[in-house]
Structures are given as structure tokens and as C-alpha cells.
Amino acid sequence: MSSSASTRAAGVAQPAISYKARIRLYQLALLIGLFLFWGITTHYGILPSFFFGEPIPVLQQVFDWFSGTAIYMHLGITLLETLLAFVIGAVLAMIVGLWLGLNDLASAVADPYIKAMNAMPRVILAPIFAVWFGLGIWSKVALGITLVFFIVFFNVYQGVREVSPTLVANARMLGASRKQLIRSVYLPSATSWVFSSLHTSVGMAFVGAVVGEYLGSARGMGYLIHQAEGVFDINTVLAGILVLTIFALILDGLVTLVESKLHGWRPVADHSGH
């Protein structure tokens, strides 16, 4: 998302800084507004604080965590699981997606199997992962992979299918080998597809790690959240979610960074209509 915009004036139009600053301002205003809304509604019991917590204790908890030391271990574990799930899942999905996208017969045969796997409730797989991968990080990574994989896979597959036939024909005439074709045409052409799915799956990788920990673990943010939930400590639950969210945004920011590097050639289109 994001991407700068402004009306499609030829050339060096309005100063872009003010536009960006305005966005940050609105975001900040929205954030403060949300916190105020949250604080007021829970304070006056319009929303039950039993379920929604209250902003001050939540922030207090976050602060306490980071003044202490224990949180770093938990957070580190969760981040590690997330990163592994994200990277392994995305890479696997790209390989399989490319392969099936370029292989009509294989994709036609595999089609129902992949869809079936995607429709399987992953939570049910958790015990099996525990058997295979133990109760350590790898069973959580596996759960995350099952979430990340399908999202990226379907987009890579479709992205490959959408590549302009003329571009492919041209590259082949220029002597590109199959590998070069993939590297120089299919992959760049599918980048928007891939990145769109990467944005979705950053979140999913976190969900996988946390839910995995939630279902069984000895540490990690999901473990903390699970424990707090067991004793109705909703403020700690929300503090955990808040911390996770911030890190998800950071990871997503990294994805965006890579994206803008790889995708810098794009024309800045104007969709706002005059």
C-alpha cells in the first residue's frame, strides 16, 4: 500500500514532503482518536473492560515488559519463528508456484490437492506438527509455513500466468534459457503479485507463530498471551497483541523497502480522478 500520489501533473509539482507529513499527521490523529475512544468507552463501561481492557494499564504493561528482561527472550523466540515461517514459506511458495505456473500438466493434476490442503483447518494439524517437530520453535514455524505458503503460492501462480505472452516470446527470441526466462521475465513481471501476497502473509506468519505458541509452548509471546488469557488478564493480552502488531508493522516496512527497490520502475499512476 501507501505509494506517493498527487495529481498527475507533468513534472515537479507540489512539494512531496508536505504530503507525507500530512499523512503522518492524519495517522497520528487517528491513533490518538482510537485510544481516546477506547479509553472513554471502557472507562464508562460502554464497552466491557473485561474484554477490551483499558489503554493505560495496557501501555503500563508494555512499559513494564520492556523495562524488564524476560520479554526479550519471549519476543525474540516469536520473531525468530515468524521470520523463519515467512522466509521458508514464501520461498517454498515461490518455487512451487513458479513450477506449477509454468507446468500445465502438473498444475492441473496438483490443483485439487493444493486447494484441499488450503481448506484444511491448520489448527488441527498442530498435534501432528508437535509429533514431527517437537514442542520447540519448529512446530510453530511449520504452522506459520502452512499459512504463508498458500497465500503466496496462489499469487505467484497467478502472477506467472498473467505474464504478457509477447514479453515471453520476445525474451525467448532473444535467446533466454528457461532459467533466464524465469529470472528476467516471469519473476519481475510477477513482482506486484508476489509483494501483494507478501504483505498479507507477513501478518499470517505472526499469526502462525503466536497461535502455535498458544496451542503449546514454553515461551514466546503466544505463551504469554495464553497465560494471561487463562487468568482473565485482558490488559496483558492486549499488551501482547500491541507489541506483536508493532513488530508486524516493522517487518512489513522491510518488505515495502525491498518492494520499492525492485519495483521502482513503475509509473506513478493517478487513480484519484480529477
Added chain:
Amino acid sequence: MSSSASTRAAGVAQPAISYKARIRLYQLALLIGLFLFWGITTHYGILPSFFFGEPIPVLQQVFDWFSGTAIYMHLGITLLETLLAFVIGAVLAMIVGLWLGLNDLASAVADPYIKAMNAMPRVILAPIFAVWFGLGIWSKVALGITLVFFIVFFNVYQGVREVSPTLVANARMLGASRKQLIRSVYLPSATSWVFSSLHTSVGMAFVGAVVGEYLGSARGMGYLIHQAEGVFDINTVLAGILVLTIFALILDGLVTLVESKLHGWRPVADHSGH
């Protein structure tokens, strides 16, 4: 996925029927192979049947269910939840995706919020949904929507961004109003994006419904699975998953049907390389 293929011969090449029949044959062979592998490994204890069940009892259970009557109620409920989550989630995502895709400022401001929501572990929301929507179908629908929404949203958003600027300019010159522009250019152009995400999210809608039932309900396939898990009846668990998978494939088939209707204009590209 799927889509017919064959080498890009000009005109009326090989009989397409034999190709399709071949695919079905391979699929069947794969299916039988998988079942055999499953049966043999669990029978000889290579895979523990405690976790992996055994094919015959699983199929027996499915058969028993469908000879009885109770299953129809459970299945009906789950399908209803899935459908509602899928339709509502997808429609909402399309509306929001279109709106933000066409609105630079709003999308820049909303960006971190949407990503944050996507990164939130949904399972934790389940109790809150139970409070808001009760323990009936609507809390499961809500959970499903949170899964479906983001997958579709990110793709619609990106799909709208990817529309060819020339096409938009042309339609505007032809006098298209904003609404007509959306209907006649943005939506058709984003179809492949939308359908790619719909395929992913059919599965997710099922996951939402089943996990929702799993977390609290009195009926539905998730309830049956959960109950069986509680007494370590893995065969029933797998039978439930099998039934769900078949229905997920049916629903996905419907999506593909609509897709091929809307998307019939596509050239049949040849990606297999000679």
C-alpha cells in the same frame, strides 16, 4: 488454477478431451497412491495410527455419517457459516479495496491500521466475537470474515493499482463516470487478482467456520471434530476433515465456474516452453 493448455498450435489442435481425461487419470492415480501409502504406513506402524488414523475406518465413518441424518445438520451449519463468511468478507474487501485503491490519501493513512489488523491473531478475537455475536453462527461468520477479508482486500487493492493507465485514460475520454470506470475498467482488469484471492479465501472461510465452532458451539463440523479429538478418535477427526475438504473443493469449483465465465476472453498462453 487448472486452465486448459496444450502447445500453442494455431487452431484446432489435439483433441482436448484426451488431455482432460489424462489429468483426471493422474489425479485418481495420485489419490489411490496416497490412500495406499497412508493405509500401508499406518498399518505397519511406520506412521502412528494414533495421529494419522487409518483409511478404512475413516471412510467407514464418512459412510456411516451420510447413511444417518445427524450429519446433515452439522454440515449444513458449517456450510452456511462458510458461505456467509466468504460472501460477506469478499464483498466487503472488494468495496474497501476499491475505495482505498482509488483513494491515495485514505489508503496512505489507513495503511498501517490495515496491516496491523491483518497481523492480529484472530483466535484471540473469538471470545470477543462470542460476546458480540453470541455462540450461534454469527460469531463463526465473523471469524471467517476476518480471515477472508484481508486476503481479498490486499489483492483487490493491488489489482486496482495495476490497471493500465492508458485503459483508464481511454475510458475517461469516452465519458465514463467514476462508477462506470470502476465497473468497466477497474473491476474487469482486477479480475485475475480478485479470483486468485478468492481461491485462497474459500479455504480460509472454511477454516474460520471450523475454528470458530471448535472454540465454542453446539453444532457444526468443527464441533464434531472437536468432540472426537477430546476422546482421541482420530479417525472421526480425519473423516470430518475429509468431508470438509470435499465441500471446499466443490465451493472452489463454483468459484472457478464464475471465473471462467467472467474471464473467458483470456488468451490461452503457453508457458510450457517447447
Added chain:
Amino acid sequence: ESNLEQTKVSIAVGGKTLFYYLPLTIAEQKGFFKEEGLEVEISDLSGGSKALQALVGGSADVVSGSYEHTISMQAKGQDIVAFVVEGNAPGIVLGVAKNKADKITSAKDLKGLNIGVTAPGSSTHMYVKTLLVKAGLSPDDISAIGVGAGAGAVAALEHGEVDAVANLDPVIAKLEADDAIKVMYDTRTKAGVDEVYGGDYHAAVLYTKASYLHDNPHTSQALANAIVHALKWMASATPEEIVNTVPEAYYGGDKALYTAALKANLGSYSKTGEFSKEATEHVLAVLKAFDEKVQKATIDLSKTYDDQFAKAAQSAVK
């Protein structure tokens, strides 16, 4: 003491913060495992059945779980053996919503109601079935709704989604504190257990595979020692001392509620960790009534527990 076969032990538990498993936490927090030369890692899973699966699958060595599992696993051909008792009362409470309490006074009145259990097929579900059968009803006369053992359960009752709940602390404590339920059957106390089961009943135990006990007798002994140590300490400690021992996360800011709940549960813990034949038979009777697999199987109760470790622990732990 380097006669331990292994010093690193992984223990799985389904809901570590539950009062049901409190002796485990005490043993961990007071360092009783360390005293025995053990380094335990306690993995918290989302339910007792998940903990059992972790054991069967080999990712956990020992489970802190319900004694029932050893019986139902024998019916499925798995040799699971309990070797030290943590609690002798399941701690399950059946409470009805306050606003309906005047109409529902005994198990008979439950007919046709929605009753929240932690999960369909779970021990809370079985508990409700037991009560129904005792009252001359059929288990199918109610609809059991899985509401979990967390905030969802509280919400379900308080919002009228269910008319009654069979649940554990802290759900019950929270509902009592909110004045939302009237307790009808309470197995947190000896009296309550006797009323429902007609005598002693083994609840939380440490169990493991028979082969593990066989291969790791010293390690198993050390585990039993630590638990018995914890039980003895708990028997002599004040509730406040116990509360101060558990991690802060257990009471999540509401210490008073936790203390109140603890007091209600103190009677449920075993004093010695030892088994009694009678208690195991009561458990079997319940399972026989509702678990098809157990019904069909012939169960040899003596193979479901091994009392020697707990017995030996009495002398080891002063």
C-alpha cells in the same frame, strides 16, 4: 546424585495456570525439581488432550494431566501409567445462572437447557453427563456447548448464551465474584466429590509411558519426589504464601480474586501423592458409563498407575 538417567525432562500440561495443576507450578517455583537435580521444561498446551498427544507423539516425556487419560488410553492400546497424584478432586463446578437459579434446583431441572462445557467430550462434559445419569436423565437431554475455559465461558453465561456452566476456576471464581451464578455441584471439596462420585476420585496426576518409567526409574522418582514435596509444602503453607509463590502472571492484577479461588480449591490437592484403589475405580466407573471405547475394553486398573514412586517419596521428602 548422578544416578538420574536424564536430567532434562520435558513436561506437558494443558493449562498451566489452572488450579488443577497448581502443585506442578509450586514444585517449579519453589525449585523442588532443581533440588532433585532435574531441569524441567514445562510446555503449556491448549488442553489436556493436547498434552497427552504430545506425550504419545514423543515431544514430551511426562504429562501433568488427568488420571482418566491413562484408562482411556489403555482402551486404545497405549500403555500410559500414572505415578504420582497431584489432586483428588476434579475441581469442576456446575453453576446455574443466577437469574434462573430459582427454577433450577437439582440436576433434574437441567433437562432441555444449554449447558456450557469447556469442550465437547472433555471431562467437564463427562461430569455433566454423570450428574444427569445420576438424576435419572439421559446425557442427550441437554445440549452441551463448548465455551472453553476462559473469558468466553464467562461471557457465554453472563450474556445468557448458556443457562448453566460446568467449568473450573478461575471461570467459576470470576462468575461468583460477578455474582452471576449459583453453584450447584462443587467438586473442589471432599464433600462435593463424595456427593457426585460416591467417594475418592483421582484428578490431576503425573503420567508417562510405561516404557519411560521402566527406562528412567530414578528420573521418575525424582519427579515424584518434587511433586510430593510440593504437596507437603502446600499442606503446611498459608494461602497467602502460596499466592506469593506463583508467578505474578497467574493472577494478572486481580490478586484478591485469585486468593479467593485458591481457598476454594485448597481441599482438592492430595496430601501424599499416593494412589488409592477405590479412587481409581470411581474414575473407571465414570468412564465406563460414557466412553464407548472403555465400555468395550477390559481394563486392568493396576496397569494404569504405579504407586511405588509416590510411596518411596514419602520417606525421601521430609
Added chain:
Amino acid sequence: MPAVVKDHLSLVRSQQGAASSAVSLKSITCSFSTPKGGTYTAVKDICLDVGEAEFVSVVGPTGCGKSTILNSIAGLLQPTSGTVEVFGKPLQGINRDAGYMFQADALMPWRTAYDNVVAGLQFRGTEPEEMKHLGHQWLDRVGLGRFADRYPHQMSGGMRKRVAMAQMLILNPKIILMDEPFSALDVQTRQLMENELLALWSANRRSAVFITHDLEEAIAMSDRVVVLSAGPASHIMAEFEITLSRPRDVAEIRMTPEFLDLHHQIWATMRDEVMKGYQQSQQG
């Protein structure tokens, strides 16, 4: 006889003619930012008036900024400086009076030839009956009656261009903007289309701005030919009034001596310019 109107003169024209002109570019400049972060000025200080019912052709070396100018007139591109006036009013947003046939392929790939042709009518909510009638009539006019149900990817380059032309002309726009419409057509089809366009244009006082690389076409069709200099900062180098009598037949007119004379003049003007641009670019 043709007259070469020099730069300052055209400026005068644009100031006088504002009231009765369909399009009036008032000293527009269009710049783009370049990859290296600088700016590239494509066209600079362009003043151009297109009268009502006037047919103006724009020629110039490739990459000089012809499409850029057309985009400004269409309202798709806002000039960095200067203003565009349409029928005396400053242009805000899209130019609703203009029809624009793009240089690039702009057909909707998911619509058949027929559906593409009637797209504009649909947007206006034309009656189905009338739409059907007009749609098929226009497909016939561009010689594609048999290809109504083909999708763009099933048509040849030239066929797509003709669909695009019908799509634009079916709306009967007051100002016709065309960017190299006929370059993908063979000579004969091209002449058919040129005559078709001329007939339409003269039938009810349209204005037209027409970009082409074919000087003969430019002369045969136009009232005036505008020659742009090579970029960057391209400007109007010369204008030629074409006084050949109307109605014209584009095929026959090419043999007249006036035509050949004009052709020669414009050709000479452009040649130097192209060489200049080519050499410049090779130094860069």
C-alpha cells in the same frame, strides 16, 4: 499558395483567435522528472490555436513531444506551465468535448470488438436499439463487420486500430484528437479510412488535431500543418497553411503540383531538424 508562418506570428494568431477557436494552447510547457532526478522539458512555450472546423496536423521528429501536447489538450496531463483553453474556457480536468484516439493500444481486452466500439455509448446511457444500430454501422465503416465478436488479442494490429477509431468517432466528439491513427494500416485501407474521417469531419464542423509521421497524409487531410522542432524543449518551428481546395480525395490530391511543392517545403524543414536531434542524442 502556402505560407510559412513563423513563431511570433503564430503567437499573434493565438491571441486574436481565442474567442472563435476550439482549442487554444497558451504558452504551455511540459516537463518530466528523469530517473537521475533532474527534469526533462519535453515541450516548451507551445502556443497553438485550433479553430472551429479546422483540421490541424502536427508533425515532428520522433520523441519531440507530439503525444505530450495531445495529452494536454485531452486534459490527461496538466502542463507544468501555461494554460489550455477549450472553446474559450480554461480546461479543468478531462476535456469532455474531445475524443482521443491513443497512440498505444487502449482497447479493453475483455471486450469484443463490438463491445469496445459501443463502450462510450454505454457510458452515456444510449438506448440499446440505437446503440446496436450505431455499433454495427461503425464496425462496417471500419471494415470489421465480420469481426464483431473478436477479442482484441484475436485481432491484428491494424484491426485493433480501426476498432479504436470507431470507438472514438461513434461518439461524434466536437474535437477529434488522433495520435498516429493510421500508421498500422496498409496504404489502401489507410486511404479508405482517411476519406471516412474527412467525410465525418466536414459533415458537421468538427475540429481535429491529428498527429502523423506521413507528410503526405498530413498535407492531404489538413487545413494547417504544424511542424515541431526536435526535443528537448521542443517548440513550433513552422506552420503551413494548406490551401488545397475541398472536398479532397486523399489519393488523387497527392499528384497535384501544389501538393508536391508543399511536401517538399515541409520535408526540407524537418530534415535539418531530425539530423540535429540525432546528432545531439549521439553526443549525449
Added chain:
Amino acid sequence: MPAVVKDHLSLVRSQQGAASSAVSLKSITCSFSTPKGGTYTAVKDICLDVGEAEFVSVVGPTGCGKSTILNSIAGLLQPTSGTVEVFGKPLQGINRDAGYMFQADALMPWRTAYDNVVAGLQFRGTEPEEMKHLGHQWLDRVGLGRFADRYPHQMSGGMRKRVAMAQMLILNPKIILMDEPFSALDVQTRQLMENELLALWSANRRSAVFITHDLEEAIAMSDRVVVLSAGPASHIMAEFEITLSRPRDVAEIRMTPEFLDLHHQIWATMRDEVMKGYQQSQQG
């Protein structure tokens, strides 16, 4: 003097010449399935031989099947019947000896002009030094030295075409296939490019198949001009040997009487054909 070689004669040529010809189409037919489920035969029984070092232009009414034929030679489209031979061997898959400049835009949008030009060299694993040298040399040759770092969407239509031409020619293919390469260029730039191409072609015995709508261009460049009939089932209607002496300057040659004579002949042949196609399509 030009000679009109009729259908059966060209068939004879193709049979004899097989050994020494670079490309030989043996009675190829290409059909497509239509939306209504029928088949549309674009070209039928085409026999064409392109000798080594021969420059053949193909002209014909729009939509007759010129691009289809080029696709078959490139190996991108498998004819429904008939075979394509390249240097005497039946073509299997892609034609590795050919360079193909497409009618449609085929530049990689994520590569700059320079990166597009050197794409083929990269695929072959050329040394970076040499690649850089050749890349810039070719950008200069097509007059885009200053635009090396522009992305396709930042270039004009004509500039993109020139990049595509450099991209193809930099590889020095034995067989040059070009589909209307110069139609987006102004007359002068076009002539520069034409001369550039002729120089390259004659330097080391290339073969070329060249599609154009500009008869003058076809005649000025070629050894032979092949005229296709209007579709459907388009066939080779006539072939014209161009015996004008080489080396030629494409600008000057146009004024010679032989040239005008040839032009007139081909023009007449095509005119009838186009009218026929146009009328046919209007009945449909």
C-alpha cells in the same frame, strides 16, 4: 526490370531453392478457433523461400496474416499444416537463428532502455565490458544515447520501437524478422533507420523478412516484395523481384523511374485486393 512471378512459379522456386535458402515455408496453413466455435483460417498454403542474404518484404491488406507468417518463421506459432524449414532443417520449437522485432510493444517495462538493449547479450553471457560497449554503441546508432536510463513508460512510441530494434540487432541474428518496425517513426528518422538496417544486412550476408505497409519502403529495401491477398485464407498473390542496384540510398532511390514503375504495379495489385476485402467484411 521487375518480373511478376505467379503462384505456381513461386512453388517451383521453393522446391528448388530449399538447399540454399535460409527460410522455407512449405505450404503452411494457420487457423484459429473463433469465439463462435468455428475456425478462422488466416493464411492458407503459403509457400515462401527466403534465400541466404536475401531481403524479402511482405505487404498485404491489414489483417491478412503477415504477423501470423512471421510468427511461424520465428517458431512461436506452429502452423496447423505444412512445415517451416530453416537452413534446410525442419523447425522444431523456437527459431534460434532468427531475431524478431515484434509489431506490438515487447520491451520489458522494468528495464531501462540500456538494460533492454543488452538483454539478449546477458542471456548469452557476454562479457560485461563488451556488453557495455555494444549496448551504448547500439543506443547511439538508434539515436537514443541520451536516454539510456529511461524506462519504457518514459519514452515515446517511436523511441520504444528504436530500442526494440537495437535489442534485436545487437545479437547479429542470421535471419532478421521485423514486423512494421518503422511505422511509428517520422520520415527522416525512418530513413536513417532504414539505411542503418541495410548497412547491417549487407555487411555480412543476413537474410531478412520485413513486414511493412509502406510500399516505397518495401521496394527501396528489398530484393523481393511478396504481396498477400486479403484474408481469410490469404495466399501469396504476387511476387515482385526488385532489381534496383545496390547499395541503395533509400531516400534517393525513390525518385528513379524503375522505382515509380514498380510502385505503380504493386499498388494496383493491392488496391483491388483491399477493396475486395473491405466489401466482403461489410457484407458479413
